[in-house]
Amino acid sequence: MEVTATDRGFYGGGIKEPGDTFVLDDEDHFSKSWMVEGTEAKPRKRPKYTGYVASRGAAGKFVVKDAAGQMVGTFTGSKAEAESEAARLNDGGEINLGKEAQGNGLPDA
Structure with missing residues (x-):
């Protein structure tokens, strides 16, 4: 067969x-x-990647973490904003590493 x-x-x-x-x-x-x-297989539907989640960070702000629990990019914001950012990343969006997301450019104390 x-x-x-x-x-x-x-x-x-x-x-x-x-x-x-x-x-x-x-x-x-x-x-x-x-x-x-037979010799022909239907293309298999791959599940959507859901490895990014909103997580509580320091000082009541929320961040986005990957499946390993590591903070992804430089995003911080409210819970709703973090959930929206996680959904954008799960849909294939790029991780934001830009200077505009880093505040004043000074290192954290």
Whole structure:
């Protein structure tokens, strides 16, 4: 049976990447979770990245953090502004590292 991988998987002694077409030794080896019959696989819908979240920072201000809990960029603001900024980043927006977001340009004490 000829199949195409729809997700990463292991078969026949090697890793199969999405889009790889290969022949199964036995039809019982077919897995609906990462294979489709034939040589054409529908493109897989990838989940939206949601690694950025609003988080309380110092002095009651909110910041944006990544999935590892590290502050991202130089944004600080209200909770609503931080949630809006996190949503913008999750939709593929660029991280703001500009001077205008750094206040007066002096280092923090």
